Amino acid sequence: MLRTTTSLTGLASAAALVLSLAAPASAATGTLYINRAQYDDPSGCYSSDSANPFVYNRTDEVAIVFLRPGCEGPVTGTVPPNDGQEVFGTSVFIR
Numbered sequence: 001m002l003r004t005t006t007s008l009t010g011l012a013s014a015a016a017l018v019l020s021l022a023a024p025a026s027a028a029t030g031t032l033y034i035n036r037a038q039y040d041d042p043s044g045c046y047s048s049d050s051a052n053p054f055v056y057n058r059t060d061e062v063a064i065v066f067l068r069p070g071c072e073g074p075v076t077g078t079v080p081p082n083d084g085q086e087v088f089g090t091s092v093f094i095r
Contacts, residue, residue: 028094030059030081045071047091055092056084065089 027043033056034048042059047069057063057079065087067073076089 026095028059028061030057032057032059032063032092032094033084034092042094045091045093048089051090052086052088053090053092054084054086055079057081057094059094061095064093066091066093 027041029041032039032042032046033054034046035050035053037046039046045066055063055065058081060081062081063079064071064075065077065079067076067089069090071091071093077087079085079087079092
């Protein structure tokens with residue numbers, strides 16, 4: 001019974017995260033840089049050509065880093081607004 005409850009709790013948490021990511025209110029304001037690529041007023045998922053890209057987030061939203069392309073797999077980190085760092089993952093989601 002405990003195993004089923006734990007699994008259901010995990011699924012509910014994952015569903016809440018997906019729903020919150022799937023319905024952005026508006027695009028971020030500013031510029032998101034992933035390695036040498038520049039995205040003005042970004043919104044959605046952006047893939048990197050490397051497994052450890054440098055993300056420079058000059059927007060008003062948090063950038064969420066995912067392990068696999070297409071913003072799939074586990075979240076491996078975040079990059080707050082006005083911060084830059086090398087991250088482990090291959091795609092970045094921003095509202």
